[in-house]
Amino acid sequence: MKRVMLTVAYDGTNYHGWQLQSNGISIEEVLNRCLTELLKEPVQVIGASRTDSGVHAFGNIAVFDTQARIPGDKFSYALNQRLPEDIRIRGSREVPLTFHPRKTDSVKTYEYRILNEEFPNPVKRLYSHFTYLPLDEKKMNEGAKFLIGEHDFKSFCSVNAQVESTVRTIYSCEVQREGTELVIRISGGGFLYNMVRIIAGTLMEVGNGKYPPEAVADILKAKERTAAGPTAPARGLTLISYEFPELKDSSERQEIL
Amino acid sequence: MKRVMLTVAYDGTNYHGWQLQSNGISIEEVLNRCLTELLKEPVQVIGASRTDSGVHAFGNIAVFDTQARIPGDKFSYALNQRLPEDIRIRGSREVPLTFHPRKTDSVKTYEYRILNEEFPNPVKRLYSHFTYLPLDEKKMNEGAKFLIGEHDFKSFCSVNAQVESTVRTIYSCEVQREGTELVIRISGGGFLYNMVRIIAGTLMEVGNGKYPPEAVADILKAKERTAAGPTAPARGLTLISYEFPELKDSSERQEIL
Structure with a gap:
């Protein structure tokens, strides 16, 4: 098991914000779906900032846990091939299993x-x-x-x-x-x-x-x-x-x- | 009768180019419709550049003839209130009745x-x-x-x-x-x-x-x-x-x- 941190850029125009919503598609939802498909295990990301509908990001942060053997820095390429073009992973790395993006000083x-x-x-x-x-x-x-x-x-x-x-x-x-x-x-x-x-x-x-x-x-x-x-x-x-x-x-x- | 020249900016993303098309909406079509509604007379613009689908403009040119008594420089404000936000008129002015944007050196x-x-x-x-x-x-x-x-x-x-x-x-x-x-x-x-x-x-x-x-x-x-x-x-x-x-x-x- 390892914890991976993604640096996520997106155009917020067509999303109902970061957080899962019942009334429209969210960034979190798209990341969960693409990661789950890619890794063939259920994945749920934790976001650093739950940006509002229409807000953009160049460097939001998402972390998730996985059993996959892919090295931490290789997730960005694999994921970008599955993501819509208004969401891009700018970087990925392994972080300590205790790391939580909203509970860590930043x-x-x-x-x-x-x-x-x-x-x-x-x-x-x-x-x-x-x-x-x-x-x-x-x-x-x-x-x-x-x-x-x-x-x-x-x-x-x-x-x-x-x-x-x-x-x-x-x-x-x-x-x-x-x-x-x-x-x-x-x-x-x-x-x-x-x-x-x-x-x-x-x-x-x-x-x-x-x-x-x-x-x-x-x-x-x-x-x-x-x-x-x-x-x-x-x-x-x-x-x-x-x-x-x-x-x-x-x-x-x-x-x- | 007078001839009016518009300086037109647009985001071409959602248009099938400048020229009237049967398979999608064009910039020309939107301008004709908004001008016809505004002036309550049939208006057909002549464009300087018939940009392709997806191409953007900061200063394309359109001219049209009208009987309206609105001064040449006042069309931009009136027209911007009717246009979708991905098309903006950056300026308007009266030009000679003989002026044709594609037949004039530029x-x-x-x-x-x-x-x-x-x-x-x-x-x-x-x-x-x-x-x-x-x-x-x-x-x-x-x-x-x-x-x-x-x-x-x-x-x-x-x-x-x-x-x-x-x-x-x-x-x-x-x-x-x-x-x-x-x-x-x-x-x-x-x-x-x-x-x-x-x-x-x-x-x-x-x-x-x-x-x-x-x-x-x-x-x-x-x-x-x-x-x-x-x-x-x-x-x-x-x-x-x-x-x-x-x-x-x-x-x-x-x-x-």
Whole structure:
């Protein structure tokens, strides 16, 4: 028996998110089916991030146990031949049998893309959120600085979320312009439900002048969902990477990003 | 009566190309329907480039005649509200009644995108052609130089194409790396059927070492389709822009690219 970790990239457009759903096909379901067919034994993956419907990933993580004798690093090739082309395995490796992707300390990095021009470019519509309102990335960066560090992010959490603590630590949050796109890149030890999308919606309000950058500090203090901006749409969000400091060479593996 | 020119961007993934087809929906058909509904008079657009199934556009051109009193520059907003989100009008203007987009001298620019890494990134699959074979963009650029100027491009034309002359003029052809993507950008006074895709397929063979760069000169001389590389897939191709020197300020309009 061994435990294998997969680095999974997907276009979330045609899926009802990561987690098994009764109302539509999920990434988890497709991985389970393809692995079960490939290995001829029942396989159930455990995902690191249960991304929402329409959210994309470049480096989500799935682990599963198998009796198969295939070396850990060979699963990606075999699996990619069976997967639909909107899901790709970017790498695979054996991990300790005790490794659980949601119960292990990790650094998660997300990107939120905003297409900011007069008319939306059709080829970018599935992977960015469009606004024609001019956004000032300098102001957005000023606002983003208030989020860095350990804070109670209750204002940036969906009201329905059931969590013991809303305190989280953000390591970095930066806004960069790439041509007509603004990219919010954020890394942290953990994120609340919808947190990145609410941060994106709030920083957009800073960028279009509705709030000054300092308002982000007040929004944090309010500890009230209604104090923050709207939840930006799923299509702009991509889970970029997971790094697990306790897994040796995981940081090296991520450098190919 | 006036003639209006539209600058049209689209994601070609879900269309059977520009031209009206019996076997599937086309860009032209959607534009005709939306314009006819908007203007409450029968409208038929004339397209500049009748792009193939799966090919994308950032700046294709359509013209139509109308009795409507709407100013030429106001059509884009009205039309975008009716169009599906994979087709966008980036600009509109009145042009002389004698203007025909295929019978007027123009400079056409295309981009062909190649995703060149170990595994295909799912979110780029619809807008680039994937190869894991490492491509050398310097060699591709050397090969591309042989295409610049006036040449008989018979080797780079689909054998089925019925044209009087296969002589065309290429003004520029460059290959640039953008992260994991290679972009072939080519401008010319005119292109034969499948010419950009055959050039892309041929430059890829130069990039992966199958041909030396100088082979491109020999392929031109052969005037034989079989001498060139394969036709690269439609999904990597985007029609970027049309410039019409005889229309004043058309070059200014293109600068927003």
